[in-house]
Amino acid sequence: MEDSKKDIPTRGYADRSLFVENDEDYLLVAQVYVDDIVFGATTDARAIEFFKEMKKEFEMSMVGELAFFLGLQVKQKKEGIFISQEKYARNIVKKFGLDSKKHASTPMSSSTKLNLDSSGVEVSPTLYRSIIGSLLYLTVSRPDIAFSVGVCARYQVASKESHLTIVKHIIRYVNGTPNYGSWYSKYSNACLASYLDADWAGSVDD
Structure with missing residues (x-):
């Protein structure tokens, strides 16, 4: 006799609030955040x-097609x-x-070499960490700013004016490119490719 039960959803390893149900006929993904659920199949x-099934267990309503969630704006098209x-x-x-400041053309200059700047003027660590936290999210x-933000995040313990100048530069770049985002094409390769160019030999600090 054939078992009519569906496959048991698997829980994400890195994100424990992510659930995936992979059946022969479909793929279902559900993301839970507090009292919100985003799902697709x-x-x-x-x-x-x-x-x-969820409505039988919880008091909930269907809002509709995903368009906005936790600060993320989602545009769904036939192509992706x-x-x-x-x-x-x-x-x-x-x-x-920084909304009235001149836009920057790049997140960080290729010639920029950040370091501990031990003799530099200290700035408010609260302000610096707040900017870094905002940019990290x-x-x-925005993978285009990921490297620059990551480099600046190293100096949250003893942040100096030189570090603050760079993070403000990143924000000025964001000011000129607020509509940038990530496009996931329906027809593109689903495999993720990553590249690294880490010049550790050129590190000013160590």
Whole structure:
């Protein structure tokens, strides 16, 4: 006799609030955040069925197609999905008072060599960490600033004016590119490719 039970959803290892149900006929992914659930399936029938199953267990309502979630703006098209944080990016620029400053053309100059700057003038660690934290969340959809923010994040313990100048430069770059994001094409290769150019030999600090 054939077993009619569905495959048991697997829980994410890195993200314990992510659940995946991989069946022969469909793929269902559900992300839980506090009292919100974002889910999608490769078939409309399974998506609707999942909603009905959840509604039996919890008091909930279907908001509709995903368009905005935790600062992420999602545009779903036939060709793929575009994820951006335009509203969040503009809020960052305004929050740190750089909305009227000249835009920067790149996140960081290729000639910039940050170091501990032991003799430099100290700045508010609270301000510096607040900027870094805000920018780190922006990297969710902005891989173009990930390296620059990562380098600046190393100096949160004893941040100096030289470090603050660079993070403000990144924000000025964001100010000129708030609508940038990540495009996931329906027809592109699903495999993730990463590249690294780490010049540790050129490190000024060690």
